[in-house]
Amino acid sequence: MKFYIKHESRGRIRIHLAQKRMSSVQAETLLYYLQNQNQVSFAKVYDRTGDAVICYEGERAAVIRMIQLFHYEEVELPTGLLESSGRALNNEYQEKLISKVIYHFGRKWLLPAPIRAIYTTVVSVKYIWKGIQTLAQGKIEVPVLDATAIGVSMLRGDYGTAGSVMFLLGVGELLEEWTHKKSVGDLARSMSLNVGKVWLKKDGQEILVPSEKIVAGDEIVVHMGNLIPFDGEVSNGEGMVNQASLTGESVPVRRTLGSVVYAGTVLEEGELTILVKQTGGSSRYEKITAMIEESEKLKSGLESKAEHLADRLVPYSLGGTALTYLLTRNATKALSILMVDFSCALKLAMPISVLSAIREANQHKITVKGGKFLEAVAEADTIVFDKTGTLTKAQPTVAEVVSFSETKSTDELLRIAACLEEHFPHSMAKAVVDAAKEKHLDHEEMHSKVEYIVAHGISTTINGKKAIIGSYHFVFEDENSIIPEGMEEKFRHLPEEYSHLYLALEGVLAAVICIEDPLRPEAAEIIRQLKKAGLKKIVMMTGDSERTAKAIAKKVGVDEYYAEVLPEDKANFVEKEKAEGRKVIMIGDGINDSPALSAADVGIAISEGAEIAREIADITVAADDLAEILVLRMLSNRLMKRIHKNYRFIVTFNAGLILLGVGGILQPTTSALLHNTSTLYIGLKSMGNLLDEPV
Template sequence: MAQKRMSYEQADTLLYYLQTIPGVESANVYDRTADAAIRYSCPREVVIQALRSFHYDEVETPEGVIENSGRELNSRYQEKLINKILFHYGRKFLLPAPIRACYTTVMSAKYIWKGVKTLWRRKIEVPVLDATAIGVSVFRGDINTAASIMFLLGIGELLEEWTHKKSVGDLARTMSLNVGSVWLKQADGQEVQISANDVKLDDQLVIHMGTVIPFDGTVVAGEAMVNQASLTGESVAVRRAEGSSVYAGTVVEEGELTIQVKSVGGSSRYDKIVTMIEESEKLKSGVESKAEHLADRLVPYSLGGTALTYLLTRNATKALSILMVDFSCALKLAMPISVLSAIRQASTHKITVKGGKYMEAVSEASTIVFDKTGTLTKARPTVAKVVSFCEKSEDELLRIAACLEEHFPHSMAKAVVNAAKEKNLSHEEMHSKVEYIVAHGISTTIATKKVIIGSHHFVFEDEKCVIPEGMEQRFAELPEEYSHLYLAIEGRLAAVICIEDPLRPEARDVIKNLKKVGFQKIVMMTGDSDRTAKAIAAKVGVDEYYSEVLPEDKASFVEKEKSKGRKVIMIGDGINDSPALSAADVGIAIGDGAEIAREIADITIGADNLEEVVILRKISDGLMKRIHGNYRFIVGFNAGLIALGVAGVIMPTTSALLHNTSTLAIGLKSMGNLNI
């Protein structure tokens, strides 16, 4: 770029702009040198023309993109690392030995004090080992060894902190709220859909069941059960009524709320997610926790081995060799970095993982359960035809259906709304309060007439609606290859909307590949008729299928599988999948499905390609392989260093150097992408 200096904000603005150019596959912007590297598949002239027309002040970046980019964090830690290395070696070569000895002795007090505090709590853990190694070196006058230990420990801590914050930041950005539009309540009581960017303080928004609350606010009307798991980690929904506070990112599970907006900033949501990730035990997989506990459990043996070696040999140098080798550094550094790097790698494949333990569970899972609609079938089903059973026209019936369906997040509902948009059928709010019955349908009143739309079971069995006289033949001839939505007015069938729900082209191969990567049982569950379910199951090649199931049936199947000792993955996209997503060892939601499904799920995958499920399994298997490999290397390499030190082959300083260098090397290696 034609400028000498580039601020972090300018770099992030340029990067955002480059990523929006059609045909640009990836881009990097380097603020220090004011350069950009662009990978593109479009004609070169397109990129050049886009760069010619670029001006910083003309680019509108979404809220939070610049504030939470992580660029400043990386720069800050790079400077810290460079300063630490320069200061250490500058001190070593430029300061006289007495001053260097005084400085090292003073700095050692911090580590010794940590060790004393740990002992005071009656624990013999890693800080005790570090304090002993540094303290003994200072006491023996071996200032260089003490300084080297502290330097390498400091570098390790800095790298761990940097990697952790960067990984948490990357993860938080992928989990940050991305609300496109909201329902604004006007002064006359009407609801209108507007962009979330246009919302102002004190605006009143209507939050329907199954949708995310987009901003912090106060409830001014309505009552609902709100799931706050994304902020508190607590999955039990809490009641919210008039006067209660609600927070961005939480989800309305049941009921409906009207809230008054109290905060429109996107950064508060990001900060809350960062806090939740950092405080949550979700980030720790079982093997990661075991490694950390093992590190602390090995400390007494290291101290005991040191004492025993000194008693047997009366050689302080050999005894010190054991102290210099600390298993815990590598174990505690490599394991979390491996997990966070795997989560970051998954995010490059449009997979958002909320914690390491879920990747471990994916690796161990043997049963996988798919919802059909929007999961095995295309995420964007379409309306094939509308069959009228009354005097109203097909377009009028579609308009009524779209008016009801636009309030609720489900792939079938989106199909109806999109079909109305394509026909330019404006559907202003003409109904009273809309009630959504999970997994069944929608009920409302239009011009004093009761109108319902939903499944066959809901319309004909629960609501006892009837087919108009003389229309039985037309009903019997409904095309079987489509899924059906039934619209009834005043207890009489008014229309059947035929939804084309084509199978994803990759679905059959994905099922095949899932079997190859180790899944023993692949199940499909759907609320559709047995006829439709059977046809889809045969096409994709699942082991079992279940039709006409309710949400509780999916959840009870998951529980039954778990009771047999199997680890279960559930994949779904709708409100009706939420109980099963919660019940499974790992709940996976489709990216453009219902917001409540995405919030409750442990992992979210993009809607473009189901192959991401196979990639997720491969990354999870690769992570477990890396963790076990790291574990074996750390224990073997450090045990070898202890043996060589006790045998007098290498000096304590060499042990410390080799141990800390291997720790940093394995930490850096763990940052790299897994081979999948």
């Protein structure tokens, strides 16, 4: 690729591509290429100017060479990337906004007054008709007020005021629509399907393959707790599928032979073999977008109150206009009230504030599924953390395999454990699979159907012999496994600093896999900062032993901790806290956290956790750093402050305009201009990043 350097500094370069015009597709292709280069830490592509900004690490010459090697046609984009890109949307609305401003002032300055009057009359029909339709439905709401203000101005021959009111209303509608669509698009993109590998059924075997290799007509196997990656039809098995992300149904639906299943839904129970019908990623994106557009989840309580208040104020504005005219017989003073209403600003600023906050959260790798959840985060006083993969690192590792078998080596025991664990999404299971991979221990399918018992373990048969792996409670209490004779002392002296997974074959303990699950380095500081941010009660809950839980709780500084808990225990605790009048946040990453995530006022899932946890959760945060929880709390608090601040400004400013108008100090035209300009100002200000504002 040919380009020249416009500007550069250490670790940063701005280039201009040697081509006449850059399309949105080309811009997305270049951006994807740059973002997937190891030496590039940040990249942004400007399609209008044909520029790209690249922040890099390492040698400058290597970056220059990397750009030179780029060719549009050689980059293979992931399915659905272009379809769900927001670039074209932004370009479309920028052009609409610029065109609207140019046409308005162009008409005002270039067209003769009679033609302007005819044009204004024609355009006003839309607003007046909408007001009449609202009245016909027995409602006195904002369209009635807009229609009255425009209609009275037209009757008085004040076409300039009517035109200005319609222009500012149009700009407000355009900005609101743009922000709404962009925020919904950002949210839908972050929720879009992202499945790396799937189980392909071939010649009676299950083979783990990249999802890109699946084509229509293939059969895939989906295990309990996993996301269904493609649209298809059940060809074998039976299960309960959570379709909340697409249909809003809170109760899982039963799916059997011949049933249709959809990409992005989650298998809560059972196991399904699915005949793939469609592999395109855009269908998933479109379904999510439609779901968000129709969902009331996007409305926070304050947002809904603002909308209702805006509509409730309309009769008072109309009544005040009539009363002022009756008392003063001055149409100008009466019209001053009509030109100023609280409704426009309230209805514009509140949704824009909420949707902009959702967009800003997305920039910090936080996916928020609705404004009401940000409001709940701000109001929460209790937060419950799951331990594994949340307070501890999302990538635990196998520290040691302690063998209790006289016939099998530790490598063979690890191979068996990995073969079982690779079917289920949990950080501990991933640690076992990764340990086997590091040792190059191939573990082809050698077992029968795998059964997963939530929060306990896994059960199957290998060569006709029963094999189980899981917690102490599951292996020794539920399954009544025994310790081999003469090895009791060895068992008692297992390393205490690790979490333990127990593997039993034919009811006899074969191995204990010691998992090192180190505490996140930032955990203690984040807990301290969360307390400072107003959270009064911080709790840790884990299925781990009392000994491990106590040590972790002491290190991080939580107020309470609970060990050896089951999924229902976590959910019951959340319900108990809510019954006592507390607002509860639950943070987890596993299948066993799902009931509690669902029960909490706000469920927050770690992005690398189980798909069902992410699907049920109201908010998803990246697994990199717990600081994102603190960012979320700060963002939510500032959103509430912005909404209250906007509300006070709107009421005070518009009340002042009404008083000045009734007092004869301001003319209706000036009142309308100031009112609509303030509405536009508050709308634009509400689009700004919350975390960039001074506290």
